[in-house]
Amino acid sequence: MDKFEKLTGIAAPMPLVNIDTDMIIPKNFLKTIKRSGLGVNLFDEMRYDREGNEIADFVLNKPQYRETEILVAGDNFGCGSSREHAPWAIKDFGIRCVIAPSFADIFYNNCFKNGILPIALPQEQVDVLMRDAEKGSNARMEIDLEAQTITSSDGDVFTFEVDEFKKHCLLNGLDDIGLTMENVDTITTFENDVLTDRPWI
Amino acid sequence: MSTPKTLYDKLWDAHVVHEADDGTCLLYIDRHLVHEVTSPQAFEGLRMAGRPVRAPERTIAVPDHNVPTTAGRDDPKNMTEDSAIQVAALDKNAKEFGIHYYPVSDVRQGIVHIVGPEQGWTLPGMTVVCGDSHTATHGAFGALAHGIGTSEVEHVLATQTLIQKKAKNMKVEITGKLRPGVTAKDITLSVIGATGTAGGTGHVIEYCGEAIRDLSMEGRMTVCNMAIEGGARAGLIAPDEKTFAYCEGRPNAPKGEDWDKAVAYWKTLFSDEGAHYDKVVTLKGEDIAPVVTWGTSPEDVLPITASVPSATDFEGGKVEAAQRSLDYMDLKPGTPLSDVEIDTVFIGSCTNGRIEDLRAAAAILKGKKVKDGLRAMIVPGSGLVRAQAEEEGLADIFKEAGFEWRLAGCSMCLAMNPDQLAPGERCAATSNRNFEGRQGYKGRTHLMSPEMAAAAALTGRLTDVRDMM
Numbered sequence A: 001m002d003k004f005e006k007l008t009g010i011a012a013p014m015p016l017v018n019i020d021t022d023m024i025i026p027k028n029f030l031k032t033i034k035r036s037g038l039g040v041n042l043f044d045e046m047r048y049d050r051e052g053n054e055i056a057d058f059v060l061n062k063p064q065y066r067e068t069e070i071l072v073a074g075d076n077f078g079c080g081s082s083r084e085h086a087p088w089a090i091k092d093f094g095i096r097c098v099i100a101p102s103f104a105d106i107f108y109n110n111c112f113k114n115g116i117l118p119i120a121l122p123q124e125q126v127d128v129l130m131r132d133a134e135k136g137s138n139a140r141m142e143i144d145l146e147a148q149t150i151t152s153s154d155g156d157v158f159t160f161e162v163d164e165f166k167k168h169c170l171l172n173g174l175d176d177i178g179l180t181m182e183n184v185d186t187i188t189t190f191e192n193d194v195l196t197d198r199p200w201i
Numbered sequence B: 001m002s003t004p005k006t007l008y009d010k011l012w013d014a015h016v017v018h019e020a021d022d023g024t025c026l027l028y029i030d031r032h033l034v035h036e037v038t039s040p041q042a043f044e045g046l047r048m049a050g051r052p053v054r055a056p057e058r059t060i061a062v063p064d065h066n067v068p069t070t071a072g073r074d075d076p077k078n079m080t081e082d083s084a085i086q087v088a089a090l091d092k093n094a095k096e097f098g099i100h101y102y103p104v105s106d107v108r109q110g111i112v113h114i115v116g117p118e119q120g121w122t123l124p125g126m127t128v129v130c131g132d133s134h135t136a137t138h139g140a141f142g143a144l145a146h147g148i149g150t151s152e153v154e155h156v157l158a159t160q161t162l163i164q165k166k167a168k169n170m171k172v173e174i175t176g177k178l179r180p181g182v183t184a185k186d187i188t189l190s191v192i193g194a195t196g197t198a199g200g201t202g203h204v205i206e207y208c209g210e211a212i213r214d215l216s217m218e219g220r221m222t223v224c225n226m227a228i229e230g231g232a233r234a235g236l237i238a239p240d241e242k243t244f245a246y247c248e249g250r251p252n253a254p255k256g257e258d259w260d261k262a263v264a265y266w267k268t269l270f271s272d273e274g275a276h277y278d279k280v281v282t283l284k285g286e287d288i289a290p291v292v293t294w295g296t297s298p299e300d301v302l303p304i305t306a307s308v309p310s311a312t313d314f315e316g317g318k319v320e321a322a323q324r325s326l327d328y329m330d331l332k333p334g335t336p337l338s339d340v341e342i343d344t345v346f347i348g349s350c351t352n353g354r355i356e357d358l359r360a361a362a363a364i365l366k367g368k369k370v371k372d373g374l375r376a377m378i379v380p381g382s383g384l385v386r387a388q389a390e391e392e393g394l395a396d397i398f399k400e401a402g403f404e405w406r407l408a409g410c411s412m413c414l415a416m417n418p419d420q421l422a423p424g425e426r427c428a429a430t431s432n433r434n435f436e437g438r439q440g441y442k443g444r445t446h447l448m449s450p451e452m453a454a455a456a457a458l459t460g461r462l463t464d465v466r467d468m469m
């Protein structure tokens, strides 16, 4: 998995609440058996018309946001399905960090497994960053995972919370399965005990 | 005395393999359900790392999301190319890794969340996961069940565990009795209407109260199915005699001595008196009406007797979202919901594709005809539900009424197969999501119970089913 340490990049504003996984990546793009290549279809129905032409006033189509690496969004981002195609599409587009007042659980977890940092901040702070993001490509936000800080282009600094274990994995690009495999003996012991107690499992 | 525990606490404690200092746990997974859309990349990951499936005997796969629901579908030529590729990948992975498998040609094939309970794979006290958010359905059995992403699918395949932190406890109590015409679907939609789609975020919901106890297992599955729409990681209902009766004799349920042992254990699965909940929501059963959704979020719920709201009825970020919904749904504030005309009816999905749902719809449709020009479709949740509905004569009622009688699958719930709304079409649907484009590009979805969808099919508009009873 890709490491995430520091990121300085363009942030795009998407003030909508309840941005769901169907908006992030519509289901017609779920029929792939690969993880890559979904970036062109990120937010597909908001981004393109039926003929496949770009819709000019959608934020990621604007010249100043084409290199977006950070998304600032409304409450309950990523609600809906468990499809990991949503973070895959976000990552494939080049976005490595999403900032919102809150996230849906499964989406939040899926981000970490794909080298994306989701940051939940109080609404007032998101509002400040939203205004900063509206300034376009001149305003670059800085995210420091080690220090757990976001610095806006105006120099406002906000600290954020992140689970220690998830932070550790993201900073070091660690793969969960490899880590769990280190505990394989514990799993075997547990499995044997369970099968004695609950043989129907 | 030991601290009183909730049902969730008990299920959690029984599955912790390892707990790190920061509270991150390795949770043992008893059942892993797999479908064709969220698994190919996970199997590919295993293959690349040279890892086997750790517990193939606890892993069950079935294609459902993008299989066609029309005759001749076991011939890949009748699928779109990319659907056929995904189904073929599942066929191959199931064989290669030696997991249980119900191919498209098997009468037991169906929507993964209907097949699991039907085959007795889902049992009380288990942990159940699937790469699909509606895994919450299985919580109706008092099993801890939730959706996972593809990386986690790979993790469970490889290790039979999941890395998790414990969620908070939330209690949703529905007191008293439901009024006539009010169903499990109205309960679950009304809860989301009351708490919002983020109301349960970070929590596991336990549904309880007289109205929940009174529900059949099918109804309880409908309620838990939509826990995710309320933001919760999982929904739970404590098992009781109804649960045991449903499980007994199912192909993969324990038998003989093991059965007795299992029931004795299952009877310990309830929340202790005085157990702590971080959040409590109570609704009165009598206050719940037949509801429909008007917008593009499952929280946009109103009784059928209400009118379309205006964006200014809301606050904060929801004002813009509500306006966007109204525009998308092409609805004018103040219009009575029962004046909204529809052109499509979809009865099916893992929310309402079980036999009881079909019986309820048939009771409304019997001897009547769907409104002229309307497209109406019934998609049973599994091949076995379909067979039973045929045996009970329900299929004939549907066909005579003018419904298409389809083969099992997810179908128009998410429109990954050819069953889709055209732009601008408006559908009365028994599924669980009314997101933009969910049932087809620019399609418009109103969520409701099977009874209400059947009533809408007869009149061609959103209809209060109580007027037909």
Ligand code: SF4
Pocket (backbone or CB within 6 Å): B064, B065, B111, B112, B113, B132, B134, B349, B350, B351, B409, B410, B413, B414, B431, B432
């Ligand atoms: S029926 Fe709909 S919600 Fe249920 S598993 Fe299929 S696509 Fe998902």
